[in-house]
Amino acid sequence: METSIEIEVRPTEIDVMGHVNNAKYLEYMEWGREDWYNKANLSFDRFTEMNIGTVTVNININYRKEARLGEHLTIRTRPLKRGRTSYVLEHVIENEQQELVADAEVVNVTIDLKTRKSVPIPKELADRFPS
Template identity: 65%
Template sequence: MQVCLPIEVRSTEIDVMGHVNNAKYLEYMEWGREEWYNQAKLPFDEFTQMGIGTVTVSIHIQYRKEATLGEKLMIKTKPLRCGNSSFVFFQEIHNEKGEVVADAEVISVTIDLQSRKSKPLPELLRRYFD
């Protein structure tokens, strides 16, 4: 299931070079993942009720093109693969011309909230990756 989230670049996201600051792309992608969970009907409080948390452990991001003030961007998020307790999202940010501005593989792990140790993916999450 791929989820798309439209955003518009704001003045607070621009750096001294006049384009979106590199750290903001990570934030945009976080918003995209949150939207994916919401559309998959997997809100974070449901994980909490199961005693499970999700932790991002790695992001491999490629910056492809600059984005500037007022530009409308589309954040695309889709599940890529999963292991026993880890799962990977592939994310792309596109500009209004459809060009890829940035893309990333984001690796997360499910953990037991009490022990803070990895825990197998719950079936309700795994089904999106199989």
């Protein structure tokens, strides 16, 4: 399942170079992940009921084209692959001209909320990934 959200670049997201600050792309992607989880019926509350947390352990991001104030961006999120306790979500950010602005692979690990140790991915999450 792929999801997408649209945002408008705000003044607080611009750096001294006049474009989106690199750290803001991480926020955009986090918003995309949150939307993906919610549309997959895996809200924060659902994970808590399962005693599961998700922790981001690696982000490999490519900055392809600058984005500027007022531009509308689309953030697409989709599941790429999964292991036993980790999984990878892909994010693609495009501008209004459908030009690639940034892309990333984000590795997450599922943990037990009490022990704070990694645990196998719950079936509800695992089923969202390609076999």
